[in-house]
Amino acid sequence: xxxxxxxxxxIPGMPLVVASNRDEFxxxxxxxxxxxxxxxxxxxxxxxxxGGTWMGVxxxxxxxxxxxxxxxxxxxxxxxxxxxxVAAYLSGTATPQDYLQEIAAEADRYNGFNLLxxxxxxxxxxxxxxxxxxxxxxxxxxxxxxxSNALLDTPWPKVTRAKAQFASLLCQGAPPETYFEMLxxxxxxxxxxxxxxxxxIDRERMLSSVFILSSDYGTRASTLLCVPAVGLPSLIEQTxxxxxxxxxxxxxxxxxxxxxxxxxxxxx
Numbered sequence: 639x640x641x642x643x644x645x646x647x648x649i650p651g652m653p654l655v656v657a658s659n660r661d662e663f664x665x666x667x668x669x670x671x672x673x674x675x676x677x678x679x680x681x682x683x684x685x686x687x688x689g690g691t692w693m694g695v696x697x698x699x700x701x702x703x704x705x706x707x708x709x710x711x712x713x714x715x716x717x718x719x720x721x722x723x724v725a726a727y728l729s730g731t732a733t734p735q736d737y738l739q740e741i742a743a744e745a746d747r748y749n750g751f752n753l754l755x756x757x758x759x760x761x762x763x764x765x766x767x768x769x770x771x772x773x774x775x776x777x778x779x780x781x782x783x784x785x786s787n788a789l790l791d792t793p794w795p796k797v798t799r800a801k802a803q804f805a806s807l808l809c810q811g812a813p814p815e816t817y818f819e820m821l822x823x824x825x826x827x828x829x830x831x832x833x834x835x836x837x838x839i840d841r842e843r844m845l846s847s848v849f850i851l852s853s854d855y856g857t858r859a860s861t862l863l864c865v866p867a868v869g870l871p872s873l874i875e876q877t878x879x880x881x882x883x884x885x886x887x888x889x890x891x892x893x894x895x896x897x898x899x900x901x902x903x904x905x906x
Contacts (some may be wrong), residue, residue, distance in 0.1 A: 639692040639705050640787055641796060642754065643804040647780040653758050654701060654865040657804055660692050661850050661855045664880055668858065670817060671875040673805040679707060683859060690721020693804045693873045694728050695863060695878040699792045702862045708751025708787035711787075717749045727755050733761035734762045738775035752785055758867060763790045768779045781834075782808075787834070787845075796848050814862050814874055848850040856880060888892050889901045 642662035647653050660666070660683070667686035671694075672679045682694025693703035697739035704723040726843060727737050734755050753764045756778075765772040768789050776790075782805050783790060784797035791797070803820045827846035829839065836844075850856040865871045 639703055640850070642703055642705060642785045643695075643782070643797075643800045643801060644754070644785075645782050645804070645808055646778050647694050648782060648808060651867050652864055654756070654761065654863070655808065656693075656701075656703070656861070656863040657800075657821055658693060658703065658861050658863075659849060660859040660861070661845075661856060662858045663839055663855050664858070665854070669791045670859070670877045671861070671873060677725075677729050680725075681871075682724075682728065683875070685719070685721045688717050688719035688721060690723070690725045691728075692721060692724065693861065693863075694724060695865065695873060696728055697870060699865050699871055700728055700755075700872075701757070701761075701865060702753070704754070704757040705752045705785055706787055707752060707765065707766070707789075708837070709750050711777055713727075713749055718747060720748050723748070723753055724755075725752070735775065737799075738762060742773070742775075752790065754785065758865060762891070787835075792833075794833055795831045795846055799823070800823070802850050817862045818860055818876055820847060821857075824851060830897050842890055851880070 639659055640657040642656060645655040663793060669684045669686060671681060671683045674682065674684065679696045679698070680694055681696070684691050695701050697808065704724050705722055705811060706720065723741060731736065732740065734757065737755065748766060750767040751765065755762055761778045762775045763772070763778060764775045782801055784801040786792070786794055786797050788794060800820065807816055807820065824847050827844055832839070832842045832846055833905065844850065844852050855861040860876045862874045890900070
């Protein structure tokens with residue numbers, strides 16, 4: 639998961655609203671969001687290589703999501719899968735605070751990550767590459783937040799752009815399709831606004847858009863999740879398969895109606 643914008647306790651009766659894009663190498667196998675056969679209370683996509691997930695929710699409203707922290711120079715091939723952190727929280731019963739205490743001692747074994755986790759009453763952000771509140775698990779106050787591959791609310795162009803559009807859609811009470819239009823934005827940032835994360839200017843440009851396209855890596859799924867104060871959560875996922883023969887690189891306004899996408903609506 640490489641871009642998450644969320645509203646926490648902003649909408650009356652709807653504690654959590656999340657819009658997100660999962661970016662990954664096209665060749666890495668994964669399954670679309672669904673009920674897990676081995677964990678029937680979990681609704682999430684699944685990484686078929688290591689078995690974890692990037693974002694999920696349970697019937698009871700437990701929520702977790704993860705983004706990688708961009709740092710090519712520190713990447714270790716022997717590190718455990720970060721997706722297991724999301725799956726372990728969703729399948730367990732520990733409170734967010736207790737779970738963060740459990741993983742803190744082992745967090746440095748993993749490559750860099752950001753972790754969002756909570757339930758209907760509390761939401762926390764944790765990073766093993768931050769300091770202070772990040773390392774302790776920061777409880778989030780009411781507000782709109784953005785997270786990509788740096789620390790929470792780091793003002794990368796894609797984060798500030800998506801947060802502004804997301805907040806506007808929330809204020810308008812916009813329908814779900816407009817959130818997917820926002821998540822489908824392929825506008826790249828100008829060079830003067832790009833972060834320098836050590837991966838080179840060409841890759842910084844490619845990764846600067848909300849929706850990423852390239853020959854081997856890009857946005858694989860877009861998701862809108864709503865967790866109400868009472869009742870079952872609602873998750874809508876749109877999966878994208880750029881390796882399909884029918885796929886074409888099209889303008890944002892055309893892509894989601896003409897390319898190989900699968901819309902999945904559940905919990906209703």
